Amino acid sequence: MGQLDGRVAVVTGAGGGLGREHALLLAAEGAGVVVNDLSNAKAVAEEIVAAGGEAVAVEGSVADMAVGERLVAAAVESFGDLHVVVNNAGVVRDAMVWNMTEEQFDLVLDVHLKGAFSVIRAAARYWREQSKNGATADRSIINTTSSAGLHGNVGQWNYSAAKAGLAIQVVNAAIELGRYGVRANAIAPMARTAMLAGNPGFSAAVAAPQGEGVLDRYHPKNVSPLVGYLAGADCPFSGQVFSVTGGHVGLYGGWSLGHRIDADRQWSVKELAAELGADSFPKAIETARQRLIPVEGVTP
Known part of the structure; x- marks a missing residue:
């Protein structure tokens, strides 16, 4: 018996990195998973099915509002319901603000911020209708923010703004959607992903350790158990932001005087x-x- 038996989850940006690990863990814990990414989503879904889990793939950019609708529809059509949305899709286009182009700014906000809105809006409409029809259940939104969005980072004017927006989205979602049984939280992970691998300032710091038995603190799989916990029906948290990396989970205090x-x-x-x-x-x-x-x- 898994911790998420009977739950149905959508995971965006799940073709690799953090999203793939989230999808694999949620499925291993018993959830039916809709795997989304621009590419490789089918391969991850097939990997889950081969391991005995349940998954379907929906490829496409969540910045397209129609893709958000397709993800929710795929969850309901394939597994009969939707309980969890994990917004993980992302992209980086780093530049100092004086060099950043409009295209670089728009792309990053479209994928991160509009992409999360795309899926959350579609899910919220479904959950609201279900609630009005008397079908109550625990629902969970999990956004992926970043330390860049919470503390700022040089050369990431667009990325920091998008990630900050993803953090405040869960506060709004907790307020607006709580009456429909929806909880919303965000995670700020530190992990060895393709985004960090291309950043000279981070790649060395998150490199895999040498030697046997040493905790690979920045392996993406270390982040996924927190996602699994926040996705569970018995999780009490809502409107919160967590930091997470291997061996560490922290709860942010939020803005305060x-x-x-x-x-x-x-x-x-x-x-x-x-x-x-x-x-x-x-x-x-x-x-x-x-x-x-x-x-x-x-x-x-």
């Missing part, structure tokens, strides 16, 4: 200059910066 000044009147510019320039605010800012601790020496 670190310091404040209040008055019962309008502040003047001169007064704000004096108050905000005082020792209290710079110290609060430094404290906040110290909380942004890199994972294993990798700059967020």
Whole structure:
């Protein structure tokens, strides 16, 4: 018996890397899986079936709204329902902001942010209709954000913006869709993927370790158990963002006021200059910066 017996999941960007590992684990835990990617989705679905699991493939870009509809339809037609959406599809087009083209900006936001919207909207419409008809069940959305979207990163103006959007999407989803039994969470993984392999600043830091018995901390498969947990019907979390890598799971505290000044009147510019320039605010800012601790020496 698996932890996800009877559950049905859609996994985007599942032709390789993190998405493939998520699809394999969800299927191994008993879920029926709709595997999506531009290519290789059929191969992953066949791999799951060969291992005794249940899977179908739907190829295409989730930036196309029609593909989001097709993924939900495939889940319902193939397995009778849909419980879990894992938005993992992504692409990078790194450049400094003064060199970034409109095409580079649009592509990254289309795949990450619009792609997640495409699938979530289609799923939300289905879940809302099911709920109105009295068919209640636990539903789960899992978005893939990034430390770049939560802390920022040089040369990733488009990617950071898209990933930040994916984090706030789950907060909105938890608020809007909770009445229909939908939970929504995001993960910020650190793993050895094709995206990081092409980045000289990251590739060495996440390289596979040498020697037997050493934890391969950045292998993509280490991220998938958290996805499996968040996909489960007994998971209590919603509206949350988690960091995850091999041996590590962390829960973000979200945006919160670190310091404040209040008055019962309008502040003047001169007064704000004096108050905000005082020792209290710079110290609060430094404290906040110290909380942004890199994972294993990798700059967020």
